[in-house]
Amino acid sequence: MNKMDLMKIPYYPGCTLNTVAKQFDSSARDSALAVGFEMAELKQWNCCGATFPLAPDNLMGLTAPAKVLSGARKEGDTLTTLCSVCYNVLKRTNSVIRESKEKRGVVNGFIEEEYDGSLNVLHYLEVLRDRVGFEKVKGAVKRPLKGVKAGAYYGCMLLRPFEDVGIDNAERPTIFEDLLKALGAEPVEFPNRIECCGAHLAMNDEEVVTRLSGAVIDSAAGMGAELIVTSCPLCQYNLEKSRGAASNGVPVIYFTQALGLALGQEIETLGFEKNSTDVMPLLKKKGIV
Amino acid sequence: MSAHIDKDEMPVASGSFEPKIMAFVCNWCTYAGADLAGTSRMEYRPNVRIIKLPCTGRIDPLFILKAFENGADGVLVSGCHPGDCHYTTGNYHARRRWIGFKSLMEFAGIDMRRLHFSWVSASEAIKWVDLINKVTDEVKALGPFMEYKGLKENELE
């Protein structure tokens, strides 16, 4: 396919994808090309702040994401992200700016720009579902993940608060499973797929993270999952880290790695070696590689 | 049906001005509240003249203009509390109408301090008494409402 004909979507990688989660970024970019769009990285960007300020008067906390949004608006009317946290922060900031005239004024004052909230912030999963279509993704699959029982882990930030970010029903989402189905895997719905992994407590409270992430893995394994896919570097980190503590070791990979795998990309380009859990034995067992 | 009250018939206390207040009230709540003030032998300023209507929803803005034309210095409109209307929604209609009507009144040169709206239920005799006293005193402080009196006299001539 000629690169010129591709649908170009402005893309915000965020800091983590530029450093410890490079494999998330690269597998997503390659896969995008394979299904017909290009992730056009923003010319200039900064960290989104990694947390949406929950106290509504904390407008200072919106400065960083507002800057990202305002810059992105100059490159198009859509912005896509991969990391669930970036997605959550950018999408919520965007709605605040769009919906509150008053707050918009203050935030624009901080960033010294005139941004009106007219961007459409999309998660990569939404692009696949709504712009590309899972049918088309399915058609592009070259290496179906046949027989792989995969649990999709949503975590918190893709789903809550539903009114602002919800890419799907907050209690019964299916978007992730639908993608896995398109890739030929057998999605496993497990109860803890929408529970928290322990998030930033990774910094100072290992016990909580081990317990919560462990429960996620247990829950998935309990429903028969052999693989967990994530959409957030922090989830990925916490799940991988707590693997030892969890009774059932299950490899954890980014969903874009699963996507790239199914789309037939070279194994070497998928960056599995960067993950701290090893998915290769499973892939070999299933005859996928 | 409005009263044209001759100045010399008013109880003029030591020559000071006594305003004429017209009250348009609904039959079910405020009128009964005013009755209750009577049965409880309360006392209030005598300046008010009540006109009973089935519902505040029946009150035509023109009534108020007519009252001023006929010599009223202040007008009071009162009915059932929102939600308590005997005719279920009449007072909502009234309220909606007044919102638009207020600007018309202002446009017609009526000082809005001369026009009072209130909700007085059948049991709120005290509220009624306070209201009449307050409205009477306020209008008294404003002095007679001359603008419209002129109109009426011209018309008569």
Next chain:
Amino acid sequence: MPRIGVFVCQCGNNIAATVDTKKVAEEMARIPGVVYTCDYKFMCSSPGQETLKQAIKENNLDGIIVSACSPHMHEKTFRKASEAAGLNPYQCEITNIREQCSWVHHDNTKATGTVKSIDLTRMTIQRLKKNQPLKKIKIPVKKKALVIGGGIAGIQAALDIAEGGREVILVEKEPSIGGNMARLSETFPTMDCSQCILTPKMVEAELNENITLYTYSEVEKVDGYIGNFTVTVRRKSKYVDEERCTGCGECTEKCPFKVESAFELGLNKRKVIYTPFPQSVPNIPVIDAPNCPKIQKDKCGACAIVCGPKCIDFKMEDKLETVEVGAIVVATGYQLMPNERFGEYGYGRIKDVISGLQFERLASSSGPTGGEIRRPSDGKVPESVVFIQCVGSRDEKKGVSYCSKICCMYTAKHTKLYSHKVHGGQAYVFYMDIRSGGKRYEEFVRGAIEHDGAMYLRGRVSRVYEKNGKIIVQGADTLSGSQVEIEADMVVLATAVVSREGADSLAQRLGIGYDKHKFYNEYHPKLKPVETVTAGIYLAGSCMGPMDIPDSVAQGSAAASKVLALFSADEMAREPITSVVNKVTCNACWDCLTACPYTAIERDAIKDRKGNIVKWVARVNDGVCQGCGVCVAVKIH
């Protein structure tokens, strides 16, 4: 020139102490048109009334004013006296110089009171001069009633009206009457079996000569007004000739196809030709046309072959029937909120998470398990059952803001039924408050806890999920302040009671009001609980809001007594205080029509002799208008 008489009352000293009544009478005599005045000690006394009557006759008065107490006190008295003296009663007006004058102005010099009384009386004279004689409105009443909805409330209303000797048509949209109560097992607070107390009433309704049952029917259109409604009822095709069917059940027996039973709430299947439940009234099957292969594609026909009296007709069509009635009772009941809305509770995904009504079916001896508590997934007897109260109720975010009123009680009942049927089983109840106001209700709930051992936990459940064949219920017990997790075999959701689907469209057809939850509005929540603002239409039961059986029955009877009172005379007399349309100036803007709270105004076509429409004007229906005057003030002409 009018001939007006003015009577000023002293009320003993009540008026005379602060009003110079004589002076008032004298002053009035000076007003043009006033031909007679007097003052008198007690106008309402017999001699007082005699004076009034005599004066009317002797002076040939065409209007009178009594300046006395509040019209709320004696207006009726004096209007009656005027009528007796040959004067149109609406030519008698009252001036309130007692409650609103003599009693509130304590000036003993009488100056204040006298001046005000003179003023007030003069105002009344001006008013009287504009009066027109009015005639009482008489409306003929058709003494036949329509009851919409054959649940317990509607059945009770129909039975009471029939017992009062009047004819009733009972319209029910399902193939059988009975409503939700037919689904219940035992009923609180007495624990008698629902079928045992309901079935006799259903049969009575069927056999009563004054009651005509229109089952499988719906009200399509309502015209007219109190005493004179014309109602169009759609009688849906049953594909079975009701007259000839003997109810033998052969057809159902032989029908080879099954679908999910709506009556059993998906817990069981039924045939395509069916009666909803064994005790159905009438006991005549209907064919579920969308699911019948014969009707859809002309394949099968087994039922018609076995039917002895040959009453099955696959070509049968809906019939529209018009009935004329004087009063309507609406008793269309409630339904439960769909549980799927609460994804966190897993309803619809976890098979053993069921609704309270489904639990009733499991506990009912005529239900799918014959009354044994067995869970739907594998038929196992559950050893622990978690009941979750307030699902969707009191939840302004995802559900409804109100309390459903019956679920605290039926949950307590469920725990009792469960503990009686499953020995050693443990019931857990998550609740926020226990609402058990009512005779013997609190004792009932305490009994469930103290006698039957239900474990009540004060808190809400956040999440329900499956793990190793168990259902994990994760909630909180706020009294101990801790998170609680329970491994259960079955979970029962006490789901919010909501209005029936389509309640709003029926209300619009009837011209009655409903709240934002689409429950019907009573005229006054305390003092007119079964009336609607539309005269002649009454309400009963849970179509008004969540309600248990005792309340539904009481309301059915209350509505019936209203209907019987209306039917007690051939004609209904109404105060003639109504609005009139000036057909010349009306320009058909319909502002009045939308403003009227009683839908008393209709569009009326004025036609020329050839029948061509010349003009549209508003027309006020005297039978419906309450005289509020909203329509008059809505438009300034």
Next chain:
Amino acid sequence: MKINLSNQDVQSAGVGKVERLSGEDLKKCYQCGNCSGGCPVSYKMEIPPTRIMRMLQLGRLEEVKAANSMWLCVGCLQCYSRCPKGCSVAAVLEAMRQEALRESADRVEVKDLPMPLLKKAPQQAIVCGFRKFVS
């Protein structure tokens, strides 16, 4: 435990400030327990979410501040997402954290963090953690 309740407690200015900062109306909470039921760190909190709301209704700001609860909240929004009254305990706790950080020392010192963690953990964890724990 005993609480002596006074008007100052019930109309506490401190709690009023928390309400202002968080945009939450504490009166709305009717103590259903759903937040405690669903909170993933409820088990470890000295005062679990439902009781936080209650204590604040009673004006016991200091007790809530002294507890570990606000530092444990992971901001997962499960409480808000399932609260039948639309209350956000998360926002209340964030407001209290903000207040505490503005007033006193940081919860976590950068120098205390282990190097391997700083190296391996995703940036976002560190950025987010700093925003929650450091003023």
